[in-house]
Amino acid sequence: MSDSIGIEQLNKLxxxxxxxxxxxxxxxxxxxxxxxxxxxxxxxxxxxxxxFWASLTSEDALxxxxxxxxxxxxxxxxxxxxxxxxxxYLSSLKHLKVSLMPNIQPWLLNGVVKQLAx
Numbered sequence: 001m002s003d004s005i006g007i008e009q010l011n012k013l014x015x016x017x018x019x020x021x022x023x024x025x026x027x028x029x030x031x032x033x034x035x036x037x038x039x040x041x042x043x044x045x046x047x048x049x050x051x052f053w054a055s056l057t058s059e060d061a062l063x064x065x066x067x068x069x070x071x072x073x074x075x076x077x078x079x080x081x082x083x084x085x086x087x088x089y090l091s092s093l094k095h096l097k098v099s100l101m102p103n104i105q106p107w108l109l110n111g112v113v114k115q116l117a118x
Contacts, residue, residue, distance in 0.1 A: 005053075014041065020099040039092035048072040056097045066090040 005013075018037040021028065044052040048068040055065035070086035073079040 017096055017099050021095065036092045036095055039089050040096040042089045043069060043093070046072060055093065056100065062090060062093060062097070065093065 014037060017040065018033055021033045021036055025033070041052075042048075043050060043055060043065050046069075048065070049072070050061075050065045050068045052065075055061045066086045066089065069089050070082045073082040073085055079085060
């Protein structure tokens, strides 16, 4: 599914997500917004073995992507903090999922992701 979204649309989504984070968390500084805005897309930017868009469809899918991120960090980075880092990426991904729910972009409504509206 990631092939169905163009770079311009992805950049728009990232920008809107950062705006959303700033709006709902006005106490956060720019570094926090930027970090969460970037971390939410870790599974898209790295081949962790899951369909990024499908990972947004359910709580089970989110937990699966968290486990895949953990495994990826251990296998590629030898990360001693893999569990903690995976939890951080999961938290960011949950923020992204929530941000998409009230106003799902039409270009994301391509099969699996439309389930977010339910």
